[in-house]
Amino acid sequence: MNKAQLIEAIAAEAKMTKADAKRALEAVVGATTKALAKGERVALVGFGSFAVSKRAARKGRNPQNGKEIKIAAKKVVKFKAGAELAKKVK
Numbered sequence: 001m002n003k004a005q006l007i008e009a010i011a012a013e014a015k016m017t018k019a020d021a022k023r024a025l026e027a028v029v030g031a032t033t034k035a036l037a038k039g040e041r042v043a044l045v046g047f048g049s050f051a052v053s054k055r056a057a058r059k060g061r062n063p064q065n066g067k068e069i070k071i072a073a074k075k076v077v078k079f080k081a082g083a084e085l086a087k088k089v090k
Contacts, residue, residue: 036077046084053078 001009003025011021032042036052043049057073081089 044082046082048079048081048085051078051080052076 007018007021007025010016010025011018014021014024016024032050035042036050039052041049041051052075055074055076058071060069060071061067062069
């Protein structure tokens, strides 16, 4: 499902216009992004939680020539599915 399809599904489920659904989706994504950028955790009960995790620097290999390369440390976003979502997907 892409963003346009998600907007259509939200509009149909909530009985709102596609324009309103698009604004609502963009507001949720924007608020989630801002919270994660601050290092906060975003939890949606029944759906799951988003959190920022630190990935340590490490050594890797260039697959083209096999030479060792350094991979810098960085922050990554992790998602953990909630119990209800996991049960429905199962």
